[in-house]
Amino acid sequence: MSAAVIYTDLDGTLLDHYTYSAEAARATLATLRGLGVPVIPCTSKTAAETRVIAAQLGLDGPMIVENGAAIWVPDHWGLTRTEAGISDGEMWCHGFGIPRAVIRRQLAILSIEWGNRYQSLCDLSDKQVMSVTGLDAASARLAKERHFCETLVWLGTPADRIAFADQVKTLDLRCVQGGRFVHVLSSGGKAEAVSWLHRKICAERPGFEAALSISAGDAENDVEMLQVTDLALLVRSPVGDPPPLKRAGGLVISDEFGPAGWSEGIEILLDRVEEERASGRFLPKRHDHNAA
Numbered sequence: 001m002s003a004a005v006i007y008t009d010l011d012g013t014l015l016d017h018y019t020y021s022a023e024a025a026r027a028t029l030a031t032l033r034g035l036g037v038p039v040i041p042c043t044s045k046t047a048a049e050t051r052v053i054a055a056q057l058g059l060d061g062p063m064i065v066e067n068g069a070a071i072w073v074p075d076h077w078g079l080t081r082t083e084a085g086i087s088d089g090e091m092w093c094h095g096f097g098i099p100r101a102v103i104r105r106q107l108a109i110l111s112i113e114w115g116n117r118y119q120s121l122c123d124l125s126d127k128q129v130m131s132v133t134g135l136d137a138a139s140a141r142l143a144k145e146r147h148f149c150e151t152l153v154w155l156g157t158p159a160d161r162i163a164f165a166d167q168v169k170t171l172d173l174r175c176v177q178g179g180r181f182v183h184v185l186s187s188g189g190k191a192e193a194v195s196w197l198h199r200k201i202c203a204e205r206p207g208f209e210a211a212l213s214i215s216a217g218d219a220e221n222d223v224e225m226l227q228v229t230d231l232a233l234l235v236r237s238p239v240g241d242p243p244p245l246k247r248a249g250g251l252v253i254s255d256e257f258g259p260a261g262w263s264e265g266i267e268i269l270l271d272r273v274e275e276e277r278a279s280g281r282f283l284p285k286r287h288d289h290n291a292a
C-alpha cells in the first residue's frame with residue numbers, strides 16, 4: 001500500500017535552476033523508491049525532454065508535461081487509456097488542450113501589437129535555445145518538440161507581460177509564467193492535470209486507494225498545483241521570492257534552493273504523512289471534492 005504520490009516540477013525544484021543537476025535529491029529519491037512512493041514529473045518541459053530526465057533519475061511512472069497540457073502514462077502502470085489517448089507502444093498520452101499549431105494561429109492575431117515583445121522558443125535555433133536555457137545541444141533540440149503549449153521568450157517588461165496575459169484571455173487561451181518562460185496553453189494546466197491523474201491512480205492502481213497527493217514547485221506556474229494537493233512543498237528559488245499561496249495548511253517552504261530544498265521539504269512531508277497514518281487521523285483528500 002502506497003502512502004503518497006509526489007507530483008513535482010523539475011526546473012528549479014527537483015533540478016538545480018542553473019546546472020539542471022538533481023544530485024542533492026538522489027538519496028531522497030532512493031528512499032522514496034524503497035517506500036514505493038512514485039515521483040511524477042509535472043513540468044513545462046516537453047515529453048521528449050522529460051523522458052530523458054526521468055530515465056536518468058530512475059523514474060518510470062507517468063509524467064505530466066508542457067505545463068499540464070498533456071499526461072503520458074506507461075502501459076505497465078495498468079491505468080485505463082482514455083478514448084482520445086494516443087499511444088507510442090510503451091506509453092499512452094492524454095492531452096487536455098488544442099494543438100500548438102492552433103494556439104500559434106490564435107496568437108498571430110496579437111502579433112501586430114505584441115510580436116516585437118516575445119519570441120517563440122520553437123522558432124529559435126538550437127544554439128539560441130542553448131544560450132537562453134543553458135541546456136546542451138541535444139536537450140535544446142528536445143525542448144522544441146512541443147505539441148500542446150506555445151512557449152515564449154519574453155522580451156518586454158513584466159508589466160507588458162501582465163497586459164499581454166489579459167489579451168491572451170480574450171482568445172480563450174491562458175498564459176502561465178514559468179521559471180524562465182511564458183507558456184500559452186488552451187486549457188488544462190498543472191493543477192488540473194495533477195487532480196485528473198491522482199483521481200485515476202487512486203481509483204485504478206491497486207494499493208493507492210488512500211494515497212495522499214504531494215506537490216512540489218518553485219514558481220508562479222506551480223501555484224495552482226500547490227493549492228490542490230493534500231500536502232505541498234514550495235522550494236525556494238535563487239532567482240525570485242516564493243510566490244504567494246492560498247492554503248490553509250499542509251505547506252512546507254524550504255530553506256534551501258532547488259534539489260537540496262526538495263529533499264529537505266519532502267522528508268518533512270513524509271514524516272507528516274507517517275504521523276497522520278500512525279495516529280489514524282487521515283488528512284482530508286482534496287481531489288475527492290476538487291473535480292476538474
Ligand SMILES: [Mg+2]
Nearest residue numbers: 009011012179
Ligand atoms: Mg520550476
